[in-house]
Amino acid sequence: MQLGSHYRYRSLVSSWPRSRLFSNSYPSNSIAMSENDHCKTKKRSRQSLLSWSKQKPQDQQPKATGFQLSALLTDDEWKDSLQQEFQKDYFMSLQEFLVDEFLAQEIYPSKEHIFRAFNTTPLHQVKAVIIGQDPYHQPGQAMGLSFSVPQGIKVPSSLGNIYKEIKSDIPGYIVPKHGDLEGWAKQGVLLLNAVLTVRHDKAASHSKQGWEEFTNEAIRQLSQKRTGIVFLLWGKYAQEKVKLIDCSKHHVLQAAHPSGLSAHRGFFGCKHFSKANEILLSEGKEIIRW
Numbered sequence: 001m002q003l004g005s006h007y008r009y010r011s012l013v014s015s016w017p018r019s020r021l022f023s024n025s026y027p028s029n030s031i032a033m034s035e036n037d038h039c040k041t042k043k044r045s046r047q048s049l050l051s052w053s054k055q056k057p058q059d060q061q062p063k064a065t066g067f068q069l070s071a072l073l074t075d076d077e078w079k080d081s082l083q084q085e086f087q088k089d090y091f092m093s094l095q096e097f098l099v100d101e102f103l104a105q106e107i108y109p110s111k112e113h114i115f116r117a118f119n120t121t122p123l124h125q126v127k128a129v130i131i132g133q134d135p136y137h138q139p140g141q142a143m144g145l146s147f148s149v150p151q152g153i154k155v156p157s158s159l160g161n162i163y164k165e166i167k168s169d170i171p172g173y174i175v176p177k178h179g180d181l182e183g184w185a186k187q188g189v190l191l192l193n194a195v196l197t198v199r200h201d202k203a204a205s206h207s208k209q210g211w212e213e214f215t216n217e218a219i220r221q222l223s224q225k226r227t228g229i230v231f232l233l234w235g236k237y238a239q240e241k242v243k244l245i246d247c248s249k250h251h252v253l254q255a256a257h258p259s260g261l262s263a264h265r266g267f268f269g270c271k272h273f274s275k276a277n278e279i280l281l282s283e284g285k286e287i288i289r290w
Helices: 002-015 036-052 077-088 089-104 114-122 157-169 182-186 211-225 235-244 272-282
Strands: 127-132 189-193 232-233 249-257
Touching: 077 211, 089 211, 089 249, 114 189, 114 232, 127 211, 127 235, 157 272, 182 189, 189 211, 211 235, 232 235, 235 249, 249 272
Parallel strands: 127 189, 127 232, 232 249
Antiparallel strands: none
């Protein structure tokens, strides 16, 4: 560089505003940036920062809440037998109703346990059926099997009365310290509620939404495809299901409901548990270890 040019360069640089000399916003291939361009860059930077600050963290993004009800029925036998129900209007309406209910309310049991009775007791293994009305409606109670509660949950009064009747009916019976009846289900006792879901603290809140049609068809399928099943119908609600059963092929035992209000009106002393085992023996089937 010539000497004159050197002095002219130093003079030019010394005349720039100090903010330009120390700004980090200039491109590396440019000595200076116009004030207008500099302001635009700062504006874009502020907009980007504001946009970033409004974004939700990944774990706070909205999550999909819908579910496919029919996909929760995983036993192949039951799924094949009830497949036609999934396409009917009532079942589609039930699906929509439950999606909304699970979004807005506390619903029992959890989704994965809605069809637990079917998934635990395949159609060809059913030896006896105990029909309830709808699931327990307090936290932690409902587990997808009628009258049953998970271990660690207080035994409800109806189940307590069932245990009392078994103890008086079957010599040597030891009353369990819990209310989990999954052991019965695995032996072939279909523990079926007519309505498979319920809203927290509101008994029968999901009745007349389509569940009754679905479970009625399940009973019809059992009656048509099997023989020698023992149906235990306790109380008027369960006894209405007798019209779905071919009594020339199956055995029906009826008594009062085991609730505290009605157990003394005919449930105690009914001896359904020993009678069921006698029938199973006569059918050449293994008894149930109640």
